[in-house]
Amino acid sequence: MKRILSVTLACTLASGLAGAENFTQVNTDKAREIIAAAVEAHGGSALIDDLQTLIIEHETVTYAVDQSRAAEPPWDKNKDVGIDALDIDASVFVTTSENNGGGFEARNATIINGDESYQLDYRAGTAAKIAEPDFATTSGPFVRVTPGLLIRTLNDRAANAYYLGDTEVDGVSYDVVGFSMTVGPAISLYFHKKTHLLHRSERVFPGFGLVEYEFNDYKVADGIPFNQTFNLFLNGYPNLERKNVAMKINKPLGDLATVEPTLMSVAEVQPDPLSRQEIADGVWLIGGNGTYVMFVDMGDYIFAAGGTAGIPERIDSLREVVADKPIRYGMMTHHHFDHVLGVPAYEAEGATVIAATAHEAVVRRAAANADSLNVETIDDRKVLQTDTRRLEIIDIGPTAHTEHLLVAYLPEAGILFEADHFALPAEGPVPPAVSSTKTFATALTRQELDVSKFLSAHSARVGGMDDLRAALEAKLYQAER
Ligand SMILES: [Zn+2]
Structure with missing residues (x-):
């Protein structure tokens, strides 16, 4: 109140x-x-x-x-x-x-x-x-x-x-x-x-x-x-x-x-300038300073996943490798304020913003024009199928972090983009899993997703199934002080 x-x-x-x-x-x-x-x-x-x-x-x-x-x-x-x-x-x-x-x-x-x-x-x-x-x-x-x-x-x-x-x-x-x-x-x-x-x-x-x-x-x-x-x-x-x-x-x-x-001494935290990694053919992770977006070339158009800070600069970087294809979709992983900052950027591109049904109101509030924003809501899942690519948008919630979480999954390449559940540090060992990561791992099993590469909205480091397993098995250090 x-x-x-x-x-x-x-x-x-x-x-x-x-x-x-x-x-x-x-x-x-x-x-x-x-x-x-x-x-x-x-x-x-x-x-x-x-x-x-x-x-x-x-x-x-x-x-x-x-x-x-x-x-x-x-x-x-x-x-x-x-x-x-x-x-x-x-x-x-x-x-x-x-x-x-x-x-x-x-x-x-x-x-x-x-x-x-x-x-x-x-x-x-x-x-x-x-x-x-x-x-x-x-x-x-x-x-x-x-x-x-x-x-x-x-x-x-x-x-x-x-x-x-x-x-x-x-x-x-x-x-x-x-x-x-x-x-x-x-x-x-x-x-x-x-x-x-x-x-x-x-x-x-x-x-x-x-x-x-x-x-x-x-x-x-x-x-x-x-x-x-x-x-x-x-x-x-x-x-x-x-x-x-x-x-x-x-x-x-x-x-x-x-x-x-x-x-254990780990490498110092380094500045993280904007970078572009091509993770697989036509799949890029672009970002810096702790926020990243996945762009997928679907053939006729681009699909974007993630709505964190700096989307316009990330789109500029994409344009250096894909000049002419429109961004048709911008997927918001969830409703948290730092994950809907990108809504106006996708809106300006004329893209349809994809969000969990429960997050539609938040996404509209983040837009420059709430009423005219094109929003497509997801209750469970949606498949985008083109001649060249299959992409699945899945609500894997609830998790310990949010009631609904959209992930973008590329089954052929085994690539999954998520936010706030499994971000790896830039350097050093995989830290012990938090509740958010544990419930994410459970959801992957429940959804029977076969992932070989985890892309995260908050990590430039691409994780694998080994990393997820290491996080789940890692022991707490927890020194008293
Ligand atoms: Zn969050």
């Missing part, structure tokens, strides 16, 4: 500052006054300035908005238990996460520590070096949800802060100050008029909408008030609910920032 906030714009800025000699000067002074009170309320400047390390343990529930098994609300809720740890002067940031939801189970960590930066996977037992660690970008999300760190950053950047006015939200009065961090859009911070504690913040992403953060249930730990709850809303809808269960200040990060020697 969308929440409704009652907001009263009191506009003291206009009234209170009217007639001021210099509007900018008065505004800047007012912002500084509010920041000073906020610093005091959040532990005082000595404590805030001396803040060296911060470790927060939390439990989070995320709403799988447009990423649930069903196409419409109520959304699935996914659970995550994790730790964020920051060493400010050393520019070290560690984030760990043990989560499950959507047919995925993960236990991983990211360590940003200069040349010793790693991505750790505790299910697979691997450590991949991060080639270009970016401390500000990686730690930014933690800073934005941690009032003490936000206040510290605001204080450091007070010179570019501005007073936005005061306002009332649900009967509580706030002073609002805006400022910019080094990356991302400007943030508006809402300080309680009486306690001067930070209770809300907002950012607006052009083309996407409003992100609201709420900080509540303050309790003092080591002299610094810390919020025991944190909620995030996207365009007014709940998106994430977090409980902070423990906080440590100025304690060494210790083991959190070190890589256990028993983890």
Whole structure:
């Protein structure tokens, strides 16, 4: 349910500052006054300035908005238990996460520590070096949800802060100050008029909408008030609910920032520029940066499978090898938002978009013109047969990831294109199967599909039946930390 906030714009800025000699000067002074009170309320400047390390343990529930098994609300809720740890002067940031939801189970960590930066996977037992660690970008999300760190950053950047006015939200009065961090859009911070504690913040992403953060249930730990709850809303809808269960200040990060020697070292994650692989005669996997499309030459026309990001560039690449044949079909594997981004591109090509019947509404909403989009819905399966090729579109759902999943299957070549069920890492061993992969394997058996090559919407690496078997048989590493 969308929440409704009652907001009263009191506009003291206009009234209170009217007639001021210099509007900018008065505004800047007012912002500084509010920041000073906020610093005091959040532990005082000595404590805030001396803040060296911060470790927060939390439990989070995320709403799988447009990423649930069903196409419409109520959304699935996914659970995550994790730790964020920051060493400010050393520019070290560690984030760990043990989560499950959507047919995925993960236990991983990211360590940003200069040349010793790693991505750790505790299910697979691997450590991949991060080639270009970016401390500000990686730690930014933690800073934005941690009032003490936000206040510290605001204080450091007070010179570019501005007073936005005061306002009332649900009967509580706030002073609002805006400022910019080094990356991302400007943030508006809402300080309680009486306690001067930070209770809300907002950012607006052009083309996407409003992100609201709420900080509540303050309790003092080591002299610094810390919020025991944190909620995030996207365009007014709940998106994430977090409980902070423990906080440590100025304690060494210790083991959190070190890589256990028993983890297997795998190749560093490399940039993945757009590439085109011809998998079989007239069958291409084109993509890069984690999203891929299969194009099949059907003789008179092209069939495309997959609707992830960057479809126009992938079509451009196809045009280098097949200049003249129209794209007649664009198949959407499922309804998740990152898998219907390509709908407008197929629409612009004049193609018919193929989708599971249950996903038609989502696919139409993704189009430039919902009413005129040509959609062909699939309840069970559809066969495209031409003089040169047989292609089967099969709904192999339900799986642990989605109630319906369309795969494109080429029986002669034994090629199957899927999304979100069996993506191989670019390098290294096949990781242990998640629930999504297990239910995918079961569905293949049920449908009696004889596959020799798995193409995935999220992998440039083509898998085989051996890889699927290896995933199902792989043992969990799961080191405790
Ligand atoms: Zn998905």
